Amino acid sequence: MEKVIQTRGLYKTFPRKGGSAQTATHYCPGCEHGVLHKLIGEALADLGLQDRTVVISPVGCSVFAYYYFDTGNIQVAHGRAAAVGTGISRTKNDAVVISYQGDGDLASIGLNETLQAANRGEKIAVFFVNNTVYGMTGGQMAPTTLVGEKTETSPEGRDPLQAGYPLHMAELISQLKAPVYIARVSFSNMAKLRQARQAIRKALEIQRDGKGYAFVEVLMACPTNQKMNVEAAIRFVSEQMEAEYPLGVLRDRSGEAKTLVRAESDYRKETLDRLLHLDTDRAPDAKLDPSARTVSVKMAGFGGQGVLSMGVILARTACAAGKFVSWYPSYGPEQRGGTANCGVVISGQPVGSPVVAEADVLVAMNRPSLEKFAGEVKPGGLLIYNAAIGEFAAPAGVRVLAVPAQELAKQGGSPRASNTAMVGVLAALGGFGLPDAVYREAIATHFSGKESVVKQNEAVFELARQWGAKQKP
Amino acid sequence: MATQLVKGNTAVIIGALYAGCDSFFGYPITPASEILHEAAKKFPAAGRRMVQAESEEAAINMVFGAGATGRRTMTASSGPGISLKQEGVSYLSGAQVPAVIVDIMRAGPGLGNIGPEQGDYNQVVKGGGHGNYRNLVLAPASVQEMCDFTRKAFELAQKWRMVVFVLADGVLGQMIEPLRFPEASVAPETDTSWAVDGTAVTRPNVVTSIFLNFDQQEAFNRQLQEKYAAVEAAEQDSEDYRMEDADIGLVAYGISARIAQGAVDAARAEGIRAGLFRPKTLYPFPKDALNAFVAKGGKQLVSVEMSNGQMRDDIKLAVECRCPVHLANRLGGNLITRDEVLAKVREAAKKA
Numbered sequence: 001m002e003k004v005i006q007t008r009g010l011y012k013t014f015p016r017k018g019g020s021a022q023t024a025t026h027y028c029p030g031c032e033h034g035v036l037h038k039l040i041g042e043a044l045a046d047l048g049l050q051d052r053t054v055v056i057s058p059v060g061c062s063v064f065a066y067y068y069f070d071t072g073n074i075q076v077a078h079g080r081a082a083a084v085g086t087g088i089s090r091t092k093n094d095a096v097v098i099s100y101q102g103d104g105d106l107a108s109i110g111l112n113e114t115l116q117a118a119n120r121g122e123k124i125a126v127f128f129v130n131n132t133v134y135g136m137t138g139g140q141m142a143p144t145t146l147v148g149e150k151t152e153t154s155p156e157g158r159d160p161l162q163a164g165y166p167l168h169m170a171e172l173i174s175q176l177k178a179p180v181y182i183a184r185v186s187f188s189n190m191a192k193l194r195q196a197r198q199a200i201r202k203a204l205e206i207q208r209d210g211k212g213y214a215f216v217e218v219l220m221a222c223p224t225n226q227k228m229n230v231e232a233a234i235r236f237v238s239e240q241m242e243a244e245y246p247l248g249v250l251r252d253r254s255g256e257a258k259t260l261v262r263a264e265s266d267y268r269k270e271t272l273d274r275l276l277h278l279d280t281d282r283a284p285d286a287k288l289d290p291s292a293r294t295v296s297v298k299m300a301g302f303g304g305q306g307v308l309s310m311g312v313i314l315a316r317t318a319c320a321a322g323k324f325v326s327w328y329p330s331y332g333p334e335q336r337g338g339t340a341n342c343g344v345v346i347s348g349q350p351v352g353s354p355v356v357a358e359a360d361v362l363v364a365m366n367r368p369s370l371e372k373f374a375g376e377v378k379p380g381g382l383l384i385y386n387a388a389i390g391e392f393a394a395p396a397g398v399r400v401l402a403v404p405a406q407e408l409a410k411q412g413g414s415p416r417a418s419n420t421a422m423v424g425v426l427a428a429l430g431g432f433g434l435p436d437a438v439y440r441e442a443i444a445t446h447f448s449g450k451e452s453v454v455k456q457n458e459a460v461f462e463l464a465r466q467w468g469a470k471q472k473p
Numbered sequence: 474m475a476t477q478l479v480k481g482n483t484a485v486i487i488g489a490l491y492a493g494c495d496s497f498f499g500y501p502i503t504p505a506s507e508i509l510h511e512a513a514k515k516f517p518a519a520g521r522r523m524v525q526a527e528s529e530e531a532a533i534n535m536v537f538g539a540g541a542t543g544r545r546t547m548t549a550s551s552g553p554g555i556s557l558k559q560e561g562v563s564y565l566s567g568a569q570v571p572a573v574i575v576d577i578m579r580a581g582p583g584l585g586n587i588g589p590e591q592g593d594y595n596q597v598v599k600g601g602g603h604g605n606y607r608n609l610v611l612a613p614a615s616v617q618e619m620c621d622f623t624r625k626a627f628e629l630a631q632k633w634r635m636v637v638f639v640l641a642d643g644v645l646g647q648m649i650e651p652l653r654f655p656e657a658s659v660a661p662e663t664d665t666s667w668a669v670d671g672t673a674v675t676r677p678n679v680v681t682s683i684f685l686n687f688d689q690q691e692a693f694n695r696q697l698q699e700k701y702a703a704v705e706a707a708e709q710d711s712e713d714y715r716m717e718d719a720d721i722g723l724v725a726y727g728i729s730a731r732i733a734q735g736a737v738d739a740a741r742a743e744g745i746r747a748g749l750f751r752p753k754t755l756y757p758f759p760k761d762a763l764n765a766f767v768a769k770g771g772k773q774l775v776s777v778e779m780s781n782g783q784m785r786d787d788i789k790l791a792v793e794c795r796c797p798v799h800l801a802n803r804l805g806g807n808l809i810t811r812d813e814v815l816a817k818v819r820e821a822a823k824k825a
Contacts, residue, residue: 016679018686051673054542057681066679072669074541075681077564080534083526087538087546088671090522091496095542095671113534116527263520265495267660272490275518276477278654283476286651312478312649319478319651327478327649350615353732354648355808 009041009050010068017067026064030223030230033061035187036127036200037068040098043201044071047208053096054088056081058110060102061135071098079110082117085124093262096207097124103142104134107167111143114169121178121212123260125203128169128215131222132241139225143167146244151225166244170217174250180212180257182250186219188238192247202254211257219245281445287322292348295432296356299422300341300373301365301386306419309446310363311342313423314432316442318346321434326354339368346432361430363422364389365405374398382473384425386418401429401473408467412460420457424464429473436465479652481619481645482507485549485575486515488623491655494573495544496522498535500554503587504643505577508549529554533561533574540570541680543668545627545661549575551643552593553584556601562636563602566697567682569667571630574608575623575639577646580806588806589643591727594783597638598755605694607701609637609708610755612726616650622753624655631661633704640755642779644728644808704757711759712751713766715741719748721821722766723801724788725777726752729809733777736814745822750774755784760791767792773821775799777814779807797824 013022027033044050053071057063059078066073076084081099089097106114106128117124133151134140141151141158144166148157158166170184181203185196196218203214219241221233228236273279297314301307311327318325329342343356362377364370364385370392377383379397387402394400403425405418412421420443426432427439440458447453479487485508489497497512509525516523522539526532532548539546550558555576565572576597580590595601598610609629611622619641626637665674684690715737716722725733730751740747750766752759763774773796776785782800789798801817803809 051676052671054669054671063683066681070676072671072676073679073681074538074669075568075679075683076537077534077560080530080537080561083531083534084538084541086524086531087496087498087535087540088542089538090524090535091539091542091544091546092671097671112527113531116531120524262522263517265493266520267493267658269491269658271519272658273475273654275490275515276487276654278475278477281477283478283651285474285476285653315649316478319476325478325651328644329647351650351731352735352738353728353811354644354650355728355732355810357810357812 007038007041008045009043009070010037011070014067017064025068027061028224030221030233031061032187032220033129036129036218036220037065039197039200040127041069043204047201047204049096049204049208052094053098055098055100056085058101058105059136060105062100062102062129063136065100079105079108080113081105082110082113082122082124082126086117086120086122089123090262093210096204099124099126101126102129102135103131103144107143107169115172115176118173118179118213118215119176121180121260123207123210123212125207125214126216127200128217129220130169130217130245131220133222133225135222135225146240168245170215170250173215178213179215179251180206180253181214184217184219184245184247184250186237186242186247188219188234188242195247199249202252206254206257210259210261211254212260217245280448283319284322286324289348292433294345294347295360295430296358297344297346297361297363297430298341298356298359298373298376299344299363300339300369303340305365307340307365308342310419310422311344313420313442313446314344314426316446317434317439318432320442321438323347324349324351326351328354341369341373361426363426365418382429384422384429384473399473401425401471408464409460412456412463414456414460417457417460420460421464424461425468427461427465428468429471474656475654476651477654478649479616480507480649481616481641481647482577483511484616484619484652485623485639486511487652487654488620489547489627490515490519490521491658492624492627493545493659493661494521494547494627496539496546498524498526498532498539498546498548500526500529500532500550502551502554504579504646505549505551505554505575507646508575508577529557530561533558536572537561537565537570540565540572541568541668542670543663543665545631547573547575549577551577551579552581555593555596559596559602562600562608563604563606564682565636566602566606566608567604568680569634570680571634572636573623573626573630573639574636575641578640578642580804586806587643589728589779589808590804590806591642591729591779592781592783592804593640594755594778594780597640598787606697607635607704607756609633609635609704611637611639612753612755613639613641613645614727614730614751616645616648616652619645620652620655629708631664633700634667635704640727642727708754709757709759709761710753711762712753714749714751716748716750716766718746720746720772720825721775721818722748722750722771722773723775723777723814723818724750724752724763724784726755726784729777729779732809732811733814735811736818739811739815740818745818747818758787758791763788763791767796771796772825773797773799775801775817775821777801777809779803779809
């Protein structure tokens with residue numbers, strides 16, 4: 001026995017296990033986890049991979065795989081090994097990631113993670129122990145339990161009408177394009193054991209070379225939970241399990257698969273500054289000026305009328321002029337076809353609430369908005385609205401102006417830019433104290449990359465500003 | 474210094490990039506999705522990794538794997554998604570794997586709606602998963618803090634080997650403000666004393682949260698509590714606004730704090746001596762500073778929150794009920810208004 005346990009790739013003794021028998025595993029007599037551990041360990045040692053390897057211990061009987069593998073070890077939540085493996089592999093390009101999972105873990109609670117990681121072609125070697133039962137929790141039915149097989153939760157035998165049919169994981173995964181290698185093996189005789197050994201090595205070679213996803217399903221005996229002696233359990237594997245789950249290599253693309261290299265992080269500040277366009281989109285820090293008036297602006301209209309952009313352009317202008325400013329939108333389904341509104345607060349000191357409940361200025365682009373928000377304009381405030389709305393009974397004590405926004409936009413050469421026309425009128429009448437040139441810069445930044453659009457919007461802005469300057473609301 | 478007009482959700486990713494976060498794993502959910510979008514745009518361009526996970530559970534477990542290698546990693550979501558991640562948060566805490574999670578709260582329970590709420594307080598501040606663990610929780614109240622607190626979250630996560638939440642609401646995620654960019658970027662070191670990253674030096678390490686032996690599990694739990702006690706001593710953070718001579722202290726975080734600040738000014742204009750106490754950390758709750766206010770003569774407290782008194786419970790615990798703690802709140806995606814807060818303050822002032 002001692003010779004069997006002291007395998008290359010595994011620890012010589014198992015102090016993490018605790019207790020007195022530090023060279024014996026925690027597995028039951030006749031259990032084949034030990035065989036699989038040994039084959040994986042030997043392959044890792046022979047291929048020189050132990051330093052690079054991270055073995056993921058799942059939940060199930062192999063929860064303590066980290067007692068044994070002389071590699072880096074991580075123990076994870078039930079069914080989540082494939083996701084954890086993704087996180088490791090994406091972060092550490094050279095890591096050899098091994099996910100060792102049972103049937104409940106991989107094919108039931110973790111089926112989504114399993115298939116998705118396989119489908120992404122993650123660089124993980126998955127060793128899937130299929131022994132048709134939950135082991136650690138005491139012999140319940142697994143997704144792989146055979147039809148008619150008795151377990152604690154299928155006491156009369158698995159009934160397909162109640163519990164469906166055995167899940168064929170290797171076949172399921174072979175429906176996906178990304179996996180490099182898929183095999184099903186067993187240890188039920190020496191020839192099959194040799195084939196299993198080869199499959200395990202192949203899966204690990206693929207990891208050594210960083211080529212992608214490898215899946216090896218291992219049919220195993222579980223004498224304890226199948227309530228059989230060892231001979232009967234092995235016979236169950238070779239006669240019944242192998243009939244349901246044919247052995248063989250379902251796919252081997254290790255020859256043509258290319259090494260997959262993940263990026264290396266670039267932490268340099270220059271890189272980030274450039275990536276975030278700090279060279280072209282850069283405002284001065286806001287200047288504290290408590291004497292400056294705080295102005296709250298509400299803008300509202302149909303989704304698609306550019307209401308939110310209008311607010312952003314105003315906020316950009318204020319920001320570029322060194323003001324404190326906030327912009328807050330109504331968000332969510334309202335953006336998709338319904339009404340949209342946003343609030344902009346411009347101040348000489350840090351903005352308190354960004355939510356505009358009482359507006360110094362209201363810009364209304366459609367009738368529902370006008371009717372909804374007209375009452376929220378402060379006495380003496382300014383209400384400008386899209387002249388296309390038509391007749392409107394203005395509230396008392398408020399300065400009101402109908403703006404022919406569509407006409408101004410058309411004249412400026414951009415019929416869609418009614419919102420920019422409103423910004424032009426605001427520049428003239430809003431009382432924000434923001435220089436006209438800064439509005440133009442904000443428009444250029446807002447539409448950056450689209451030269452003709454910038455030109456048109458600048459023209460609309462200028463026309464509307466001049467129009468606005470002549471009005472006396 | 475460089476300033477740019479930025480959305481709150483974008484500021485999170487800017488903070489993460491300058492903090493040296495290596496990877497982002499996420500799943501779409503309103504109103505947090507822009508964080509995922511920004512990660513998709515910006516992370517690969519800086520050689521960082523981004524995976525749109527198949528589920529919230531997968532995302533948090535990818536974070537577990539990435540975090541276990543000792544590199545900086547994060548995810549972001551909103552209420553329903555955070556509920557799903559709680560299993561992973563418990564495992565991260567049990568294995569002491571550092572991670573940063575951003576929660577852009579929306580209204581609940583259940584599917585609720587996507588309006589802003591603060592109803593995730595308990596599930597984030599108290600820990601919504603199983604076991605005796607704590608999350609460190611930072612509560613930004615501006616776009617600037619969305620960036621700065623995300624950066625700080627990575628420092629704290631690594632320092633304490635804890636999950637650090639940035640707990641924000643739909644308003645903070647969606648609003649735009651000028652952001653002063655970080656002045657430096659970080660290239661973080663891997664702590665090879667515990668991490669497992671597929672190298673010779675970390676080969677002896679194991680990242681795990683299981684102790685079969687009850688006494689070992691208890692000893693580990695005790696160790697965790699000692700760590701949390703140290704966190705409580707070291708990391709409480711809060712901000713005062715007109716609190717020096719206040720009789721009534723409003724307590725609010727996130728967007729509620731900014732609304733409450735307006736109510737303080739309005740109350741002062743009426744001659745009511747109100748002030749605002751803004752927790753910047755929710756765990757640890759800044760109880761020392763709050764108690765100092767009460768000890769100095771603060772007579773009443775008002776918890777201003779967009780939840781059903783979840784934070785008020787912590788305020789009461791903090792001051793051990795030595796003064797009345799009132800509640801001003803709205804729910805369901807509705808923002809509380811300045812005037813609603815003001816009405817509560819007036820009511821309190823009458824009782825005094």
